[in-house]
Amino acid sequence: MNFSMTEEQLMLKDSVAKYLQDTYSAEHRVNILKQTRGYSAENWQTFADLGWLTVPFAEEDGGFGGNISDVSIIMEEFGSALVIEPFWSGVVLAGQLIARSNNDSLKKHLMPTLMSGEQLVSFAFLEPQSVFMLNHLTTTATKVGDNYLLSGEKRVVLNATADSILIPARTAGDGSSEQGISLFLVDANGPGLQRDVYRLMDGQLAMDIRFDGIQVSSARMLTAEGEAFPLISEVVSEALVALCAEAVGAMNHLYKATADYCRTREQFGVAIGTFQALQHRIVDMFMATEQCRSLLMRAQCSILDGSSDIQRDVAALKVMIGKHGRHVAEEAVQLHGGMGMSNEMPIGIYLKRLMMIDSYLGNKDHHRRQFCKLRYCA
């Protein structure tokens, strides 16, 4: 048993934290959001230059060879600073789907460009009817010669400026079967892809896409036909842990910022942080954060140990992050009073980000159902 960070991990944490502290202020973030891309291309290039985009990938693919702990270290710092760049959607989620696929020629061609920051991919995991179930797919892929014709609809595809999109589609099986799901890499700007772009409340640029019979070469299929679900499921489990690490970073920031604010804000002639009623609420924010951190470590250990409880531990983590994450942010708004309501302070942005984190890949209610299924219906 060991929970300590390695020397290398401490260095990674320090370097990410220091970079963000020096450059990633709340104003900086506001300025980025004014740009149409939804994130800073310049920052993205810096992330690439610093090697961060290679962290999750295997050394033989030219990556850093990091594991879920390393990725979580970056994500936690990103959460603390509210980094908007699409590291999670592009590297942790879509990047890992490609890196762990067995389409070697596609991988060989694409991975270097992902790690250098030239290309960005997004994974379109949500359909209008799927309600968080990754296997509830109605998008179809019909084989015609060497190509497939894809038809369907995907909602809230993150990073609307991605160069390509990973689209899961049915090559066989009915509505909720885990068999018969294939994963295709589709040009995001290709003909026949109808895009409705909008902004999400956490600042990201997302889109709904529709396509009817767009043609995709079988060379751009990530696994053997119909066998993509295990890959998706494995990558999504780890991506959920990384996303929760971001949430823990955000929660950690919030309880500290709230304590700082209450130490300096005076009413009735004293700092409001001297009031016990407020102190205990901040302590509960701190405790909720630490509970989440404990489950985050538990889920990481599960993955690193190759435990048979990975799914249960990840579901438990996502439930708690959904519940406590939003609660901590709501408390932060309340204790900041009017300032918590103002868009001038970033407190509300943390609330919005934590709410969106809850919604991604299954919210707390969904994951509680999954947890119950695994634990009580076996």
Added chain:
Amino acid sequence: MHTKLSHQELAFQEDVRVFMRENFTPELAEKIAHPATFKSATIEWQKRLDSRGWAANGWPEEHGGGAWSATQKYIYCNELAAVGAPDVIPMGIKMLGPVLYSYGSEEQKQKFLPATKSSDMWWCQGYSEVGAGSDLAALKTRAVRDGDDYIVNGAKIWTTYAQYADWIFCLVKTSDEGRPQGCISFLLIDMKTPGISVSPIISIDEEHHLNEVHFENVRIPVGNRIGEENQGWTYAKALLTYERTAIAGVAYCKHTLEKVRKLASQGGEESLSLLDDVDFQARLADVEIEFMALEFLELRVLSSIDNGEAPGMESSLLKLKGSEVQQLVQTLLWDIAGSSGGMVPDMHDAKALWECQGNVARREYMFGRAATIYGGSNEVQRNIIAKYALGL
């Protein structure tokens, strides 16, 4: 970061498992659960643990302890929980032990450590008083120097198992100069000393765990004082952090949650078990998830102690969360029992009545309300965290 067990650790786990199976017999479990046989059976159980060197597993080796790592403690507690076996009564081995080997004189160590470890000396804790609960420093029991003795007068309250104890460790007032914290000394008192009387307090579980201990001109040798006069607060504070670590009740929660799951799978409405009910599942899941986090919080605390860091803030956190989760689990247990959770059989009634789930659930729920009060109430713990961790 990992939780994989090494070969030695796996071997240790197997060793503990076999021991529990062979030694924590149903007969012994039954005797421990019954008030009439609780004391003798508990001593017997603790002596069995001590025969393997497991009773004082956290003590340093030089004092006969096991000097266990965090991992070993974790494995051990899990195996205890798996069969529902109790850990040692904490007052002597877990709470006083560390104070004795850290601050006691050589003579005191020789006199008290071996007997405490072997459970031949049963300890109780004399801290709280009528006017000194959360504000412990306001205590009034006084020890006045008279030659080589102290004369002690006053009373302690909420003293758990004083009726069984051979000795009591007490905080007493030895001065009126300066801050109250600097006026307190730490005394070890033989319960057989003339002038001591114990009166029972029946708690809301209808049982007798708690007592009031009165001291009337009780003569105690100065040699029974730990460390310096008026420095007792410092020693007690160190002890409190150990107490908080010890009372998180993680193993107990694990065992009780297992019991809840088992009971819920047995009966319910309309031929479905309670565990098939999605509302109940959701409720149980919420508690189990809090527990899973608590379990890892304890591992984090244990491993930071292993790394030589004193248990500080985390121990307050562990006490807070542990006691809250205990109560959540006990509430589930009581709710499952339905109206039979209201039954109050006399301890001399039929065994079946005493052991019935309703009675167990009621007793655990009622006495469990104390968990957020003792060891520094949860409100005080929140004050401590606000001050030391959040700078408020």
